[in-house]
Amino acid sequence: MPLQQPPEEPPHKQKQRPSYLPPQESLSGAFAPRPLTADERLAQLERSSALHQQQLEGLLNIAATLRQHADPQAAMRAIMVQISELLRADRTTIYELSEDQVTLQGLAVQGDLSISVGIPNGRGIAGLVAATKRPINLADAYEHPNFDFRFDKLTGYRTRSVLCVPMLSSQGEVIGVVQVLNKLGGQGFSHEDKQLLIVLAAQAAMTLEALRLEQALKSSNANLRRVSAQVQRQLEEQELLFEVERAASTSSTLADLAAAVLGRATQVLGAELVALFVPHDDGSGPAYLQERVPAGGSLNGCAALDAPGLHLLSRVEVGEGLLGKVASRGEALMLMGGCFELEALPRVLSDRCGYPVHNALAIPLIDDRAPIGALLCVNCEALNGWHAEPSARGDSLLDLGGATLSVRQLACFDGLPAEVRDRASQTLRFAGLIAGRVAHAAAQLERHRTALTQDRMMTIGQMLSGVLHDMRGPMTAISGYSQLMARSSSAEERAAMAATVTRKIRELNEMTLEVLNFAKGARTVLTRKVFLKQFIDHILETLLPEFEEFGVLFDVDDQTGGVGYFDEGKMRRVVINVARNARQAMSNVPSRPDGAPWRFAWRLREAPESLSFELSDNGPGIPEVIRERVFEAFTTLNKSEGTGLGLAIVKRIVDEHEGELSLSTETGQGTTIVITLPQPQDAPL
Numbered sequence: 001m002p003l004q005q006p007p008e009e010p011p012h013k014q015k016q017r018p019s020y021l022p023p024q025e026s027l028s029g030a031f032a033p034r035p036l037t038a039d040e041r042l043a044q045l046e047r048s049s050a051l052h053q054q055q056l057e058g059l060l061n062i063a064a065t066l067r068q069h070a071d072p073q074a075a076m077r078a079i080m081v082q083i084s085e086l087l088r089a090d091r092t093t094i095y096e097l098s099e100d101q102v103t104l105q106g107l108a109v110q111g112d113l114s115i116s117v118g119i120p121n122g123r124g125i126a127g128l129v130a131a132t133k134r135p136i137n138l139a140d141a142y143e144h145p146n147f148d149f150r151f152d153k154l155t156g157y158r159t160r161s162v163l164c165v166p167m168l169s170s171q172g173e174v175i176g177v178v179q180v181l182n183k184l185g186g187q188g189f190s191h192e193d194k195q196l197l198i199v200l201a202a203q204a205a206m207t208l209e210a211l212r213l214e215q216a217l218k219s220s221n222a223n224l225r226r227v228s229a230q231v232q233r234q235l236e237e238q239e240l241l242f243e244v245e246r247a248a249s250t251s252s253t254l255a256d257l258a259a260a261v262l263g264r265a266t267q268v269l270g271a272e273l274v275a276l277f278v279p280h281d282d283g284s285g286p287a288y289l290q291e292r293v294p295a296g297g298s299l300n301g302c303a304a305l306d307a308p309g310l311h312l313l314s315r316v317e318v319g320e321g322l323l324g325k326v327a328s329r330g331e332a333l334m335l336m337g338g339c340f341e342l343e344a345l346p347r348v349l350s351d352r353c354g355y356p357v358h359n360a361l362a363i364p365l366i367d368d369r370a371p372i373g374a375l376l377c378v379n380c381e382a383l384n385g386w387h388a389e390p391s392a393r394g395d396s397l398l399d400l401g402g403a404t405l406s407v408r409q410l411a412c413f414d415g416l417p418a419e420v421r422d423r424a425s426q427t428l429r430f431a432g433l434i435a436g437r438v439a440h441a442a443a444q445l446e447r448h449r450t451a452l453t454q455d456r457m458m459t460i461g462q463m464l465s466g467v468l469h470d471m472r473g474p475m476t477a478i479s480g481y482s483q484l485m486a487r488s489s490s491a492e493e494r495a496a497m498a499a500t501v502t503r504k505i506r507e508l509n510e511m512t513l514e515v516l517n518f519a520k521g522a523r524t525v526l527t528r529k530v531f532l533k534q535f536i537d538h539i540l541e542t543l544l545p546e547f548e549e550f551g552v553l554f555d556v557d558d559q560t561g562g563v564g565y566f567d568e569g570k571m572r573r574v575v576i577n578v579a580r581n582a583r584q585a586m587s588n589v590p591s592r593p594d595g596a597p598w599r600f601a602w603r604l605r606e607a608p609e610s611l612s613f614e615l616s617d618n619g620p621g622i623p624e625v626i627r628e629r630v631f632e633a634f635t636t637l638n639k640s641e642g643t644g645l646g647l648a649i650v651k652r653i654v655d656e657h658e659g660e661l662s663l664s665t666e667t668g669q670g671t672t673i674v675i676t677l678p679q680p681q682d683a684p685l
Helices: 024-028 038-067 072-087 124-132 150-155 191-249 254-269 321-329 418-487 491-520 532-549 568-587 624-629 646-656
Strands: 089-097 103-109 118-120 136-138 162-168 174-183 271-277 284-291 310-317 333-335 360-367 370-380 528-531 553-558 563-566 599-607 610-617 660-666 670-678
Touching: 072 089, 072 103, 072 174, 072 191, 089 124, 103 124, 103 174, 118 124, 124 136, 124 162, 124 174, 136 191, 162 191, 174 191, 191 254, 191 418, 254 271, 254 284, 254 310, 254 370, 254 418, 271 321, 310 321, 321 360, 321 370, 360 418, 370 418, 418 491, 418 532, 528 532, 528 568, 532 553, 532 563, 532 568, 532 599, 563 568, 563 610, 563 670, 568 599, 568 610, 568 646, 568 670, 646 660, 646 670
Parallel strands: 553 599
Antiparallel strands: 089 103, 089 174, 103 118, 136 162, 162 174, 271 284, 271 370, 284 310, 333 360, 360 370, 528 563, 599 610, 610 670, 660 670
16 A cells, blocks of 8 residues: 555644744844845846746757657656756656556666666655655655655765656656756755646656657557568468469379479579479489579470470489489478588589579478478579578578478578578478478379379270180180081081181171270271171171070061161170170079079161160169169179170260160169161162
């Protein structure tokens, strides 16, 4: 609790000071003052006017002085000297009340022997003035109970007269006090001195309050600028990440990724050249180099690509040149001055590309905690102008500010200037962000490439399996007829058998070409006049032996005029594939529930402008899980002989004929496929 001024004692208990003046009534006698003459009164008025003029000039000087200072402490020190001169005081002290209003701190203290300490609010003369907001004017400070004489003992200073007034804010709150000590000439401070100091204290309070507000405003503006810069940097980072992510998501090859990302990287990182190197499993791979300012032509040992300034270094070995060495280390490296020699790194990109490297920033591409390549920024603007020799290597050099880059080791430098550090930190942050996204995209592309290779190998294997399976029929027929030809003595029989062998060989060629055309996506249709009876006989010659082997009946119902127009070889594959699919499905089931035999039927119908093949069976039907995908490649279920290519080839051939294909199936009842082929209206008979 602040100490209060003790109550005044009653007159009869007050200590009376000895007085050497004559009694009051004697003053009317011989010692009574005489009236002033006109000249004396004029001189008194002139002295009073000169004093007021001096005080006015002092006030103006104080106002002018305060306008020259922006620092509160400097302003208070300047006004402190002016106050001492105006009030003819030996020294002046200006105290400021702390924000918690607990102590008074010496803001401006005059005198070599003075000490600036904290005074508790309510203690001492200054503390009492601050607590009560009332001025105190003492002719002898030692007579006041709140005076703390310990300051005099510490400093050797002898305090006599004291005048102390509060400094009030615009809201009337105490923000400090002004205290003057020891009026020159030995007398105490007058009432006029007190009024003048109150005015000066008010001016000092206004100045101090304004300067504190200005400081707070500057601090707020500085914080706002700092926050704004952080937000701007984050926006730039987010925009950069969005651009890189968008480019990476639309890239199907590493070349596409390089063309989409590296150009932007050179601008953001301020590098003359940015290189992307992702080696394959064999330890070598291509490197893509992007110049910020395309110089035209190609770099040494590089091929120019379509994008401006983008070049391809077709083969770089891991460990070769700067690219190969930083890719093998998996470390983030900042290389300037003698760091190349310290790290035993060359100053060229590779042995085949002699691009001069003055400084470099190498960021590893990390996927699943393992390095898969490197992003190399060459001759960065942020690293220019610093050529001091490095001293040692450490674990951390720069504050990354939350960047996603995991730095393992950086080259350390003694006396790195703050501006270089800031520029390098920003460049390193952006490089780390780009490298992180590029590493993810490159890893995805590599996984996709591996998956495509595996799928391609599986596809080739399945296709070969299907071709070899389909070849068994023609090869069996060729083998059988060859043996019969060897035993037959009839020339006519041998000629007929030879024709059959030739036809089977042609069929083998057609099967092989059909599978290859399907794999390559080739579409060739040779439409010609086909005699349907001969067409049917050739198909039955191929299918009947295997149908009879598995106990499946094969019915043919031809209700046409005997002629059709289509590609005979391709349509033969259609009927054989559908029939063989049906036979395989029925062969996988022991028997029908009603005991009836398995049956496949082929019905041929014609209309004025079309020819239709209706291919049906009474088998188990197509399983529901694959009904929507039966005409897609490699769709098969529970068929040991199936490859999943048969019906896909069927649909492709029908589409090539611009025909129509429909399918109906029911579990336990069978499947029907209807193929309708367009026929020319004016076809010759």
